[in-house]
Amino acid sequence: MALEKTFRWFGFSDPVQLSDLKMMGIEGVVTALHHIPNGEVWPVDEIMKVKSAIEAQGMRWSVVESLPVSEGIKTRNSDCERLITNYKQSIHNLGACGIDTVCYNFMPVLDWIRTNLHYPLPHGGEVMYFDFATFVAFDVFILKRPHANRDYEVAILEKAAKIVAEMPEEEREQLAHNIIVVSQGFIDGTIDGSVVDYKKEFLSFLDTYRDIDTAKLRQHLSLFLKEVVPAAEDGGVKLCIHPDDPPFPVLGLPRIVSTQDDLEWICAQVDSNANGITFCTGSLSVNRQNNLEEIVKKLGHRIHFTHLRNNVFFKDNAFHEYGHIEGDIDMYPIVKALLQEQIRRKETGRNDFRIPFRPDHGVKMLDDFNRSANPGYPLIGRLKGLAELSGMQLAIERELKGM
Ligand code: DNO
Numbered sequence: 001m002a003l004e005k006t007f008r009w010f011g012f013s014d015p016v017q018l019s020d021l022k023m024m025g026i027e028g029v030v031t032a033l034h035h036i037p038n039g040e041v042w043p044v045d046e047i048m049k050v051k052s053a054i055e056a057q058g059m060r061w062s063v064v065e066s067l068p069v070s071e072g073i074k075t076r077n078s079d080c081e082r083l084i085t086n087y088k089q090s091i092h093n094l095g096a097c098g099i100d101t102v103c104y105n106f107m108p109v110l111d112w113i114r115t116n117l118h119y120p121l122p123h124g125g126e127v128m129y130f131d132f133a134t135f136v137a138f139d140v141f142i143l144k145r146p147h148a149n150r151d152y153e154v155a156i157l158e159k160a161a162k163i164v165a166e167m168p169e170e171e172r173e174q175l176a177h178n179i180i181v182v183s184q185g186f187i188d189g190t191i192d193g194s195v196v197d198y199k200k201e202f203l204s205f206l207d208t209y210r211d212i213d214t215a216k217l218r219q220h221l222s223l224f225l226k227e228v229v230p231a232a233e234d235g236g237v238k239l240c241i242h243p244d245d246p247p248f249p250v251l252g253l254p255r256i257v258s259t260q261d262d263l264e265w266i267c268a269q270v271d272s273n274a275n276g277i278t279f280c281t282g283s284l285s286v287n288r289q290n291n292l293e294e295i296v297k298k299l300g301h302r303i304h305f306t307h308l309r310n311n312v313f314f315k316d317n318a319f320h321e322y323g324h325i326e327g328d329i330d331m332y333p334i335v336k337a338l339l340q341e342q343i344r345r346k347e348t349g350r351n352d353f354r355i356p357f358r359p360d361h362g363v364k365m366l367d368d369f370n371r372s373a374n375p376g377y378p379l380i381g382r383l384k385g386l387a388e389l390s391g392m393q394l395a396i397e398r399e400l401k402g403m
Pocket residue numbers: 065066103104105111112187242376
């Protein structure tokens with residue numbers, strides 16, 4: 001059996017309708033209650049409105065992406081207890097409504113980062129780019145984070161200085177705005193763009209981590225898991241943590257969900273199926289030491305959700321996204337390992353043997369240029385990825401059956 005075909009949908013204001021997803025052969029929808037402010041409880045009636053709309057089209061609400069973990073939980077500030085209580089209540093409400101998979105992340109302040117949201121490909125399509133030197137230019141020379149230069153080597157600082165010197169003022173502002181606001185606002189992160197001096201606001205969020213190093217952040221994640229996983233178990237919900245994107249420390253902040261070791265450590269904090277992983281190929285692959293096939297083989301039993309996406313890699317940790325089965329990641333052994341994991345689960349009698357996957361991000365192409373979409377989420381590019389990944393699965397399934 002193929003992985004469950006899912007697609008991210010941003011709610012009723014998404015220009016892509018649920019009926020469109022149905023027409024595309026989607027089985028499950030990945031969405032969130034984007035209108036509920038970060039940190040507040042998701043009420044049952046609001047959950048049910050979305051769930052009923054999805055089910056009216058013959059699909060199911062497969063995965064919540066994301067139930068945001070507020071900054072107060074990651075830093076364990078004075079509001080932490082209230083935020084955890086709310087988080088548990090939201091999990092409880094989701095479980096009561098029959099929604100059983102919840103994706104979240106534990107990245108401080110910023111979720112994913114790209115330095116160019118519109119990188120043109122030679123064929124006319126567009127993808128998103130992360131250029132490390134440009135990111136350093138943002139950090140050191142545009143944001144002017146105190147002592148940021150201490151975090152980088154001279155060679156990269158020189159490159160960054162050159163980049164910023166050649167960058168017109170409005171492009172500098174655009175870069176900062178893209179990193180802090182445009183790519184974060186739509187995923188219910190910390191900064192929603194409502195504050196005019198967003199750079200100052202951002203710097204003050206970074207400052208809340210001044211005493212939090214890797215060990216401390218790990219301790220906070222461990223406490224969070226010990227508090228919420230039992231609530232998830234009670235409600236019949238499986239949590240699945242999304243890896244850091246990109247998977248290395250940025251802006252002087254610790255990142256603790258970047259490697260296979262990190263994932264193993266997380267799974268060991270609470271030994272429960274409710275403490276799981278979102279396996280995101282695009283994010284994990286950027287650390288070239290990560291062996292994605294091995295991660296599936298080792299931790300597959302805890303993978304509750306997958307994001308399949310590809311990248312092209314360059315030196316200095318730079319990369320751009322690409323078509324789902326093109327690029328530098330060999331998707332075949334990874335998809336095969338996921339399908340084998342499903343077979344293994346079925347054989348051991350697990351009810352949750354089917355793993356939802358979504359074609360993550362996509363190349364902006366064709367009619368995508370006429371339709372507004374959140375960065376990374378063009379319809380046609382993702383549909384192309386869905387088709388390619390579905391075809392690949394069909395072929396692998398035949399191979400596994402010896403047909
Ligand atoms: C970006 C997404 C991330 C992801 C969260 C999950 O496109 O992959 O924002 O949804 O990190 O919590």
